[in-house]
Amino acid sequence: MNFKYIYVTLFFLFTLFVGAQPPNIVWIVSEDNSKHYIKLFDEHGVDTPNIEKLAQQGIQFNRAFSNAAVCSAARSTLITSSYGPKLATHYHRAEGKITLAKNQDMFPTYLKRAGYYTVNNAKEDYNIKKPAHVWDESSKKATYKNRSPGQPFFYVHNIQTTHEGQLHFSKEIMNSTKTKENPDAVFVQPNHPNTSVFQYSNAYYRDKIVEMDKEVGKVINQLKKDNLLESTIIFYYGDHGGVLPDSKGYLKETGLHVPLVVYIPEKYKNLTAFEPGSKTNAFVSFVDFGATVLNLAEIKIPETMDGNPFLGKNITIKDLENRDETFGFADRFDEKYDMVRSLRKGDMKYIRNFTPFNIDGLMNNYRYKQLVYQEWLDLFKTKKLNAIQSQFFEPKAPEALYDLEKDPFETENLVNNPAYHSQLISLRKKLNTWMEKLPDLSLYPEFYILENAIQNPVNFGSTHKMEIKKYLEIANLSLLEFEKATPILLKYLKSTDDWQRYWALITCSSFGKKAKIFHSEIENIMTSDSQLLNKMRAAEYLGITGIKNTSQELVEILYQSKKPTEALLILNAIVLQRDFYQHYSYPIDNTKLSKRVYNNGLIKERLTYLNNEITN
Structure with a gap:
């Protein structure tokens, strides 16, 4: 029939x-x-x-x-x-495709x-297991x-x-x-x-x-x-x-x-x-x-x-005519990690950089096949750029605000301009509300999402909504004056929740050397934490601030990883430090890497670059 x-x-x-x-x-x-x-x-x-x-x-x-x-x-x-x-479909490209719920x-x-x-x-390019009936x-x-x-x-x-x-x-x-x-x-x-x-x-x-x-x-x-x-x-x-x-x-x-x-x-x-x-x-x-x-x-x-x-x-x-808002999100692009959210309302644009110490111009092999990327980086290294052109290769502010009517290419951050304070507070609150409502699964590391959420990400988010809200609150401590954030940060650095410690460490890196009063707690996490990525985030903080050369610690942490996206995030920290912070050397012995880690294509992109063998 x-x-x-x-x-x-x-x-x-x-x-x-x-x-x-x-x-x-x-x-x-x-x-x-x-x-x-x-x-x-x-x-x-x-x-x-x-x-x-x-x-x-x-x-x-x-x-x-x-x-x-x-x-x-x-x-x-x-x-x-x-x-x-x-839906956990926001990483490019997915290291594990999500499964849609039965009602979606x-x-x-x-x-x-x-x-x-x-x-x-003909192009699909979905980060989703595609049903046969689409x-x-x-x-x-x-x-x-x-x-x-x-x-x-x-x-x-x-x-x-x-x-x-x-x-x-x-x-x-x-x-x-x-x-x-x-x-x-x-x-x-x-x-x-x-x-x-x-x-x-x-x-x-x-x-x-x-x-x-x-x-x-x-x-x-x-x-x-x-x-x-x-x-x-x-x-x-x-x-x-x-x-x-x-x-x-x-x-x-x-x-x-x-x-x-x-x-x-x-x-x-x-x-x-x-x-x-x-x-x-x-x-x-x-x-x-x-x-x-x-x-x-x-x-x-x-x-x-x-x-x-x-x-x-x-x-x-x-x-x-009443619709005047749009939300944006950016996370991993191939081998390069970041976490950024945006909200445009009318001609005002708010950007939240959750890992502002990550440099926009960090190596991404596919991008740097363009001559313009290569030249731009060379001009930065030789100090031939003006202040606006250099921003791409410098740490970012945790949040940015732009008046697009006056500044369509988003070159002047208005966060500290008193004339825009009310817009800043309003857009910040609206973005946080949106992230909580989703809820935004990026408050967990990618490897954890792959292991725990991709079979039903919506249900996972709903079940863990309160935890995600708390992680967002910890991340947003970076928007406070450091003195106000200090006692709260110390509490979360000592938390029994892995990802509360994780976000407390990221927030410390956002504050930079201001957070050096937590030096001993952070070094203790680097040497004894039960979660490998917390060890990495601690080593990252000590390294990018120059408080301690943690190049060897980061390499040893990499050797311990058995999960590709976990190892990829560790390599992101290594490339970031080598190229834009203390310029430490990172001799990596590929034979000490987990076979599963080493065989990952994005891992090989990073290792090739670290060995100064950029593919063109």
């Missing part, structure tokens, strides 16, 4: 009965480009006639955001309409159940043309032309290949050095944006050729920010603020309050996209979704 045929037949009988054919929905997704390179959205961008034409007939969203600044974390949010730190699914599944043909061409097709050859006659479809078309890898060109190519965009006239953002390498990379990348736009046009023209344009809602958007330094992988606007245009044909004008050619400053985020698609298809939105629809019946312009 052909159940698919019966299901589709019943679906069509239903649509005939209710007198409405659901819309086809197409996502055209360009990889790795923020709104800053497209003239439609930014004065420094290039002309994109196909996207511009789509906007003339559709809706231009000037405030659209990815919630993460890297592919797998961003796409995991898109496919679930749920925040990554809640990837959103195309709900479309498929309602009779849609679901197609993805896509009817998902491959480089996947097409909506294989659906049953008249069956509505949801189709995702990915364009890789603007991907970061396109900027992995050599000096020889740079010297021999001319760009269409003039490097001498191109805009270089103020936190970057205005050198010939940065100019060329900016021009080269804008050429790729123009190529990408032509591919967008091909998809639209094919829909028109297939007589589908007037029955299809089209989204064009970038999958997160751009690839020039301090964008992809970072919670700057250049990493999160994406272009978004949605075309809704006349046939379905009842699904939007906007007229064709409209522009809106309503905030929409990736967490909202899945819920929006379901709403357009008039499918009930599951309660497990965090997102809210911004198109569909009963969504008014007034409702959208």
Whole structure:
């Protein structure tokens, strides 16, 4: 018995009965480009006639955001309409894919159940164990043309032309290949050095944006050729920010603020309050996209979704005008660790750096394949950067506040400006409330999440909500004056809870040498703690402050680790200290590493770098 045929037949009988054919929905997704390179959205961008034409007939969203600044974390949010730190899908890329709870699914599944043909061409990149029933097709050859006659479809078309890898060109190519965009006239953002390498990379990348736009046009023209344009809602958007330094992988606007245009044909004008050619400053985020698609298809939105629809019946312009917030998160990117959260409300941007001693410019092998990354670091080492350009290679403040109207590239931290104090307090409180509500699983180390949470992260978070709230409170001690934090920190350094000690140590590192009064307690943790990562955090504190050379201790701690993500975090501390703090030597004997640790690909990236064998 052909159940698919019966299901589709019943679906069509239903649509005939209710007198409405659901819309086809197409996502055209360009990889790795923020709104800053497209003239439609930014004065420094290039002309994109196909996207511009789509906007003339559709809706231009000037405030659209990815919630993460890297592919797998961003796409995991898109496919679930749920925040990554809640699902443990926020590390790039997952060392262990999570399992969704029985009451939660990837959103195309709900479309498929309602009779849609679901197609993805071709990138997935989810940090989730993908159920078999999500896509009817998902491959480089996947097409909506294989659906049953008249069956509505949801189709995702990915364009890789603007991907970061396109900027992995050599000096020889740079010297021999001319760009269409003039490097001498191109805009270089103020936190970057205005050198010939940065100019060329900016021009080269804008050429790729123009190529990408032509591919967008091909998809639209094919829909028109297939007589589908007037029955299809089209989204064009970038999958997160751009690839020039301090964008992809970072919670700057250049990493999160994406272009978004949605075309809704006349046939379905009842699904939007906007007229064709409209522009809106309503905030929409990736967490909202899945819920929006379901709403357009008039499918009930599951309660497990965090997102809210911004198109569909009963969504008014007034409702959208009240939306002025977006949250962001950044954690491990390949072999480089950090923990950063952001909240933008209107034109104010708040960033919380939970490990501010981690340097943004810390080696990440994939990023440093770009000539601009290599040159930027070289210029820092030779002291040829100004104060703004040097920030990328220096410790951060625990929190930052930016006025984006005055400072769109987030170069002046306003945390200590009395004129912005009320905004600081309000945004800080709102971000903390969001993290507690999730709750944010990153308050546990990644290895612990892999061992205890990935089979049902939502249930784990719910069960441990109070513990997570306490860890957040300890982390936030770094926002106090040190004298006020001192007695509380001492209490948690002596706690019987492993992760209370862990966050107390991180907070000490955030305070730096101010916390040297805890020297004896911290050294005792380094030598005798039951938790290996607490030994590492203690050694890290003593090392980055220069109180004690703990290079040998860190190497010995590494040898004791049997868990790849635990060892990777230890190696992060080693690279951080070697490159940006006391510049100690770290001779690592690979034969002393656990076999499981040594065989991990990201571990090998770090070991190769430490042996000064950067892969290009």
